[in-house]
Amino acid sequence: MSDVQELLLRVRRLGANLIADDKGLRVINGSKLPKEAHAYITKHKVTIAAFLFSDEHADREERAAIIEHDGKAPREWAEQFADILAKRRPAGVSDLDWSWFLTRCGQIIDEAPARAA
Numbered sequence: 001m002s003d004v005q006e007l008l009l010r011v012r013r014l015g016a017n018l019i020a021d022d023k024g025l026r027v028i029n030g031s032k033l034p035k036e037a038h039a040y041i042t043k044h045k046v047t048i049a050a051f052l053f054s055d056e057h058a059d060r061e062e063r064a065a066i067i068e069h070d071g072k073a074p075r076e077w078a079e080q081f082a083d084i085l086a087k088r089r090p091a092g093v094s095d096l097d098w099s100w101f102l103t104r105c106g107q108i109i110d111e112a113p114a115r116a117a
Contacts, residue, residue: 004044004051005060009079011037020052060086073109081105 011018016029018041025045030038041048051057060082068078084105089098 004048005057005083007040007044007048009076012079013076018048018052020049025049025052056086067109071106071109073112077109077112081109 008018011027011033014037015032016027019026019028025041025048027033027038027041060079063085064075064078064082067073067081068075071078073081085102089095093101
């Protein structure tokens with residue numbers, strides 16, 4: 001996971017968000033962030049905006065949204081699963097084992113709402 005992805009996850013866990021659009025990089029619900037977070041975001045705004053505009057981020061966001069909506073998974077779970085799906089198979093893990101792992105992760109996410117009910 002990149003540093004920017006980790007930053008976005010931490011910002012979202014605090015109830016805020018970062019978006020990049022034609023107006024530049026914006027902080028949503030910035031009052032929920034500690035003061036030092038604003039300084040960090042300002043210092044690294046070019047890198048953060050570049051990541052938010054990247055195809056990698058757009059693909060991950062779309063995948064996470066589908067997992068969240070269709071699977072009725074919590075957003076944090078959806079984002080983490082989207083990250084796993086984007087990763088390459090680790091060295092020493094067979095294609096079959098990697099496929100089983102991804103399938104099992106998906107099943108756990110699919111079954112979680114039913115268990116909570």
